[in-house]
Amino acid sequence: MNSSWSRLWVVLGAILTVAVILAICLSTMKARIISYIGQEEYKILFQFLFVTIIGGGVFALITLMKEEETRRDARLKSIQAVEREMAEVYRAMKQCKRRLRSRLVPGERNLQVPADDFRKCMDELLNVQIRVEGLEDDVVTKFDLLDEARISRLAQLLHYSARCLHDAYEDFEKGRVQFDGKNYVIGKEKQSDCTSLIDFIDMREPVLRPPDLPKNVKEVLERMKRVRKNIAVDVEASDSLGSIIEDIPRKPRFADVAYECFRIATVDVRQAAQDTIKAQTWRAPSLRRGRK
DSSP: OHHHHHHHHHHHHHHHHHHHHHHHHHHHTHHHHHHHHOHHHHHHHHHHHHHHHHHHHHHHHHHHHHHHHHHHHHHHHHHHHHHHHHHHHHHHHHHHHHHHHHTSOTTOSSEEEEHHHHHHHHHHHHHHHHHHHHHHHHHTTOTTTSOHHHHHHHHHHHHHHHHHHHHHHHHHHTTOSEEOSSEEEETSSOGGGGHHHHHHHTOSSSSSOOOOOOHHHHHHHHHHHHHHHHTTTOHHHHHHHHHHHHHSOOSSOOHHHHHHHHHHHHHHHHHHHHHHHHTTOOOOHHHHHTOO
């Protein structure tokens, strides 16, 4: 954005410089030019050159400003498209978890899900995980839309979320979830068999509940929540994200942290869109009239 405004200032400076140089040259050589072409012709030449240079320069400036606005609009639409995709993926994550919970066989001493329902839920989980990975890959290519610091933290936040979902699916993929001929039984032998999937399901009351978060993870999670709430109103909140991300334990991964990572990433992208809108405070008059 700054480079675009720099180009506009360069064009304006060039126009003024050429106009000043031309005025100096014509003034210095006025007598000689008049002796060749006459007084009236000199005035016509002077007016013609200035109208041509100044008019052409102003036209070029307006053209550049329109192009810059077009680029800003395209940038905003691209960022908003990423934001919409992230919102959809987050809803899909929550839906997958709640659907898996709702399919649990009631009254059992462990977590059991009918086979067909469980396979469908695992297909949903895999699809969500692949979409989060796709968002991570997509974000790192948005160097023309997002600043480098924002891209770096978004990539790390999305990577954590994607790997956490991968860990949960891997419990099924690696055969840690037992099949008894009718239902899939999660953590049949011992809870540690399916730690990631149990953490993802996040049953707070019954039978198998995820282990309590370690104290250091709880502290990081609380810091993340505070930052998420303040990103839109406090520039320093975004700046502090880098140090918080560094403090997130990489293994084992926790679903609560993964959800918060994704929510922060969504809020950060939304803030990037807001920053782009704020940068559109000036528009060419013709463009303002054309937009009601």
